[in-house]
Amino acid sequence: KAGVTQTPRYLIKTRGQQVTLSCSPISGHRSVSWYQQTPGQGLQFLFEYFSETQRNKGNFPGRFSGRQFSNSRSEMNVSTLELGDSALYLCASSLNTNVRASYEQYFGPGTRLTVT
Amino acid sequence: GESVGLHLPTLSVQEGDNSIINCAYSNSASDYFIWYKQESGKGPQFIIDIRSNMDKRQGQRVTVLLNKTVKHLSLQIAATQPGDSAVYFCAETLGNNLFFGTGTRLTVIP
Numbered sequence: 001k002a003g004v005t006q007t008p009r010y011l012i013k014t015r016g017q018q019v020t021l022s023c024s025p026i027s028g029h030r031s032v033s034w035y036q037q038t039p040g041q042g043l044q045f046l047f048e049y050f051s052e053t054q055r056n057k058g059n060f061p062g063r064f065s066g067r068q069f070s071n072s073r074s075e076m077n078v079s080t081l082e083l084g085d086s087a088l089y090l091c092a093s094s095l096n097t098n099v100r101a102s103y104e105q106y107f108g109p110g111t112r113l114t115v116t
Numbered sequence: 117g118e119s120v121g122l123h124l125p126t127l128s129v130q131e132g133d134n135s136i137i138n139c140a141y142s143n144s145a146s147d148y149f150i151w152y153k154q155e156s157g158k159g160p161q162f163i164i165d166i167r168s169n170m171d172k173r174q175g176q177r178v179t180v181l182l183n184k185t186v187k188h189l190s191l192q193i194a195a196t197q198p199g200d201s202a203v204y205f206c207a208e209t210l211g212n213n214l215f216f217g218t219g220t221r222l223t224v225i226p
Binding site for chain 2: 004035041042043044045052056058090092104106107108110112
Protein backbone atom coordinates (compact mmCIF):
# COMPACT_ATOMS: atom_id res chain seq x y z
CA LYS A 1 0.00 0.00 0.00
CA ALA A 2 1.53 3.31 -1.08
CA GLY A 3 2.07 5.91 1.62
CA VAL A 4 1.19 9.57 1.66
CA THR A 5 2.93 11.43 -1.12
CA GLN A 6 3.62 15.13 -1.32
CA THR A 7 4.81 17.20 -4.22
CA PRO A 8 7.03 18.98 -4.72
CA ARG A 9 9.55 17.94 -2.07
CA TYR A 10 11.47 21.20 -2.22
CA LEU A 11 10.43 24.65 -3.32
CA ILE A 12 12.03 28.07 -3.34
CA LYS A 13 9.87 31.15 -3.70
CA THR A 14 10.29 34.87 -3.20
CA ARG A 15 8.31 37.14 -0.93
CA GLY A 16 4.97 38.15 -2.32
CA GLN A 17 4.57 35.09 -4.53
CA GLN A 18 2.02 32.40 -3.97
CA VAL A 19 2.54 28.65 -3.78
CA THR A 20 0.44 25.50 -4.11
CA LEU A 21 1.44 22.24 -2.47
CA SER A 22 -0.11 18.88 -3.21
CA CYS A 23 -0.84 15.83 -1.10
CA SER A 24 -2.10 12.40 -2.12
CA PRO A 25 -3.39 10.40 0.86
CA ILE A 26 -3.21 6.69 1.37
CA SER A 27 -5.81 4.93 -0.73
CA GLY A 28 -9.10 4.77 1.17
CA HIS A 29 -8.24 7.57 3.58
CA ARG A 30 -10.70 10.42 3.39
CA SER A 31 -9.25 12.72 6.02
CA VAL A 32 -6.30 14.92 5.11
CA SER A 33 -4.64 17.31 7.53
CA TRP A 34 -1.95 19.88 6.91
CA TYR A 35 0.73 21.01 9.33
CA GLN A 36 3.50 23.56 9.32
CA GLN A 37 6.75 22.56 10.99
CA THR A 38 9.43 25.06 11.96
CA PRO A 39 12.33 24.79 14.42
CA GLY A 40 10.91 27.51 16.64
CA GLN A 41 7.20 26.66 16.64
CA GLY A 42 7.34 22.94 16.08
CA LEU A 43 4.38 21.27 14.42
CA GLN A 44 1.33 23.46 14.07
CA PHE A 45 -2.01 22.39 12.73
CA LEU A 46 -3.23 24.26 9.66
CA PHE A 47 -6.47 22.59 8.65
CA GLU A 48 -8.17 19.30 8.04
CA TYR A 49 -10.38 18.16 5.19
CA PHE A 50 -12.81 15.29 5.03
CA SER A 51 -14.94 14.48 2.01
CA GLU A 52 -14.01 17.76 0.32
CA THR A 53 -15.09 19.82 3.34
CA GLN A 54 -12.87 21.71 5.72
CA ARG A 55 -13.70 20.23 9.12
CA ASN A 56 -11.12 21.90 11.34
CA LYS A 57 -8.91 24.93 11.08
CA GLY A 58 -5.89 26.03 13.07
CA ASN A 59 -4.85 29.52 13.97
CA PHE A 60 -3.28 30.68 10.73
CA PRO A 61 -4.05 33.80 8.66
CA GLY A 62 -6.34 33.70 5.67
CA ARG A 63 -3.31 33.61 3.34
CA PHE A 64 -3.26 29.89 4.07
CA SER A 65 -6.02 27.98 2.36
CA GLY A 66 -6.69 24.50 1.16
CA ARG A 67 -9.07 22.27 -0.66
CA GLN A 68 -9.77 18.62 -1.17
CA PHE A 69 -10.87 16.90 -4.32
CA SER A 70 -13.34 14.06 -4.80
CA ASN A 71 -10.48 11.54 -4.94
CA SER A 72 -9.33 12.82 -1.49
CA ARG A 73 -6.22 14.45 -2.90
CA SER A 74 -5.62 17.80 -1.25
CA GLU A 75 -3.85 21.01 -2.03
CA MET A 76 -2.86 23.88 0.15
CA ASN A 77 -2.15 27.36 -1.06
CA VAL A 78 -0.22 30.17 0.54
CA SER A 79 -0.63 33.59 -1.00
CA THR A 80 1.57 36.65 -0.57
CA LEU A 81 4.43 34.65 0.86
CA GLU A 82 6.41 36.02 3.78
CA LEU A 83 9.88 35.05 4.98
CA GLY A 84 8.31 33.50 8.06
CA ASP A 85 6.41 31.03 5.89
CA SER A 86 9.63 29.13 5.30
CA ALA A 87 8.94 25.74 6.81
CA LEU A 88 8.36 22.07 6.23
CA TYR A 89 4.72 21.56 5.28
CA LEU A 90 3.43 18.15 6.22
CA CYS A 91 0.34 16.40 5.09
CA ALA A 92 -1.21 13.51 6.99
CA SER A 93 -4.05 11.19 6.13
CA SER A 94 -6.25 9.00 8.26
CA LEU A 95 -9.41 6.96 8.12
CA ASN A 96 -11.00 8.87 10.97
CA THR A 97 -11.79 12.52 11.18
CA ASN A 98 -12.50 12.50 14.88
CA VAL A 99 -9.30 12.99 16.85
CA ARG A 100 -10.95 11.36 19.83
CA ALA A 101 -11.15 8.14 17.90
CA SER A 102 -7.91 6.30 17.29
CA TYR A 103 -6.08 9.06 15.56
CA GLU A 104 -3.60 7.04 13.62
CA GLN A 105 -2.40 9.57 11.11
CA TYR A 106 0.09 8.73 8.44
CA PHE A 107 2.37 11.57 7.47
CA GLY A 108 3.98 12.27 4.15
CA PRO A 109 7.64 13.30 3.86
CA GLY A 110 6.72 16.97 3.59
CA THR A 111 7.45 19.84 1.25
CA ARG A 112 10.34 22.05 2.26
CA LEU A 113 9.40 25.62 1.34
CA THR A 114 12.02 28.33 1.42
CA VAL A 115 10.95 31.93 0.99
CA THR A 116 13.68 34.39 0.06
CA GLY B 117 -2.55 27.10 20.82
CA GLU B 118 -2.16 25.24 24.03
CA SER B 119 1.23 24.92 25.61
CA VAL B 120 2.71 21.49 25.11
CA GLY B 121 6.31 21.51 26.12
CA LEU B 122 9.24 19.23 26.76
CA HIS B 123 11.56 19.15 29.73
CA LEU B 124 14.64 18.37 27.64
CA PRO B 125 15.30 19.28 24.04
CA THR B 126 18.00 16.59 23.63
CA LEU B 127 18.65 13.19 25.13
CA SER B 128 21.62 10.88 24.60
CA VAL B 129 21.53 7.27 25.74
CA GLN B 130 23.74 4.23 25.38
CA GLU B 131 22.54 1.48 23.13
CA GLY B 132 20.69 -1.09 25.19
CA ASP B 133 19.70 1.34 27.93
CA ASN B 134 16.16 2.51 28.51
CA SER B 135 15.12 5.98 27.37
CA ILE B 136 12.60 8.26 29.00
CA ILE B 137 11.26 11.27 27.12
CA ASN B 138 9.09 13.70 29.03
CA CYS B 139 6.35 16.09 28.05
CA ALA B 140 4.29 18.61 29.98
CA TYR B 141 0.89 19.77 28.86
CA SER B 142 -1.04 22.72 30.12
CA ASN B 143 -4.73 22.00 29.70
CA SER B 144 -6.40 19.61 32.08
CA ALA B 145 -9.27 19.25 29.61
CA SER B 146 -7.04 17.47 27.10
CA ASP B 147 -8.29 13.92 26.88
CA TYR B 148 -6.15 12.17 24.31
CA PHE B 149 -2.38 12.12 23.83
CA ILE B 150 -0.12 10.77 21.14
CA TRP B 151 3.59 10.21 20.75
CA TYR B 152 5.22 10.55 17.35
CA LYS B 153 8.69 9.74 16.09
CA GLN B 154 10.27 11.75 13.30
CA GLU B 155 13.41 10.58 11.56
CA SER B 156 15.53 12.87 9.48
CA GLY B 157 13.92 13.63 6.14
CA LYS B 158 10.67 11.90 7.01
CA GLY B 159 7.30 12.88 8.35
CA PRO B 160 6.26 12.00 11.91
CA GLN B 161 5.31 8.43 12.58
CA PHE B 162 2.63 7.43 15.07
CA ILE B 163 4.12 5.45 17.97
CA ILE B 164 1.51 5.10 20.68
CA ASP B 165 -1.49 6.89 22.10
CA ILE B 166 -3.23 7.08 25.45
CA ARG B 167 -6.58 8.38 26.64
CA SER B 168 -7.03 10.41 29.77
CA ASN B 169 -8.93 7.61 31.48
CA MET B 170 -5.73 5.56 31.50
CA ASP B 171 -2.41 6.14 33.24
CA LYS B 172 -0.31 3.62 31.36
CA ARG B 173 -0.26 1.95 28.01
CA GLN B 174 2.29 -0.44 26.57
CA GLY B 175 3.32 -1.19 23.04
CA GLN B 176 6.23 -3.01 21.55
CA ARG B 177 9.27 -1.79 23.52
CA VAL B 178 7.44 1.46 24.33
CA THR B 179 5.35 2.51 27.28
CA VAL B 180 3.47 5.77 27.72
CA LEU B 181 2.69 7.04 31.19
CA LEU B 182 0.16 9.75 31.91
CA ASN B 183 0.07 11.67 35.18
CA LYS B 184 -2.98 13.89 35.07
CA THR B 185 -2.30 15.33 38.51
CA VAL B 186 0.82 17.12 37.31
CA LYS B 187 -0.16 17.15 33.63
CA HIS B 188 2.83 15.13 32.59
CA LEU B 189 3.32 12.57 29.87
CA SER B 190 6.32 10.33 29.32
CA LEU B 191 7.49 7.87 26.71
CA GLN B 192 9.70 5.03 27.80
CA ILE B 193 11.68 3.08 25.23
CA ALA B 194 13.14 -0.18 26.40
CA ALA B 195 16.53 -1.47 25.20
CA THR B 196 17.11 1.57 23.01
CA GLN B 197 18.54 0.79 19.59
CA PRO B 198 20.37 2.96 17.05
CA GLY B 199 17.22 2.96 14.94
CA ASP B 200 15.44 4.78 17.73
CA SER B 201 17.51 7.91 17.11
CA ALA B 202 15.00 10.54 16.04
CA VAL B 203 12.97 13.47 17.27
CA TYR B 204 10.03 12.51 19.45
CA PHE B 205 6.92 14.66 19.77
CA CYS B 206 4.05 14.48 22.15
CA ALA B 207 0.69 15.83 21.08
CA GLU B 208 -2.48 16.57 23.01
CA THR B 209 -6.00 16.97 21.77
CA LEU B 210 -8.27 19.77 22.81
CA GLY B 211 -11.62 19.78 21.15
CA ASN B 212 -10.98 18.34 17.75
CA ASN B 213 -7.51 19.76 17.29
CA LEU B 214 -4.05 18.43 17.92
CA PHE B 215 -1.34 20.48 19.58
CA PHE B 216 2.25 19.32 19.33
CA GLY B 217 5.27 19.91 21.50
CA THR B 218 8.48 21.13 19.93
CA GLY B 219 10.15 17.74 20.20
CA THR B 220 13.06 15.99 21.91
CA ARG B 221 15.99 14.72 19.89
CA LEU B 222 17.04 11.27 21.03
CA THR B 223 20.56 10.16 20.11
CA VAL B 224 21.58 6.57 20.71
CA ILE B 225 25.27 6.04 21.33
CA PRO B 226 26.52 2.68 20.01
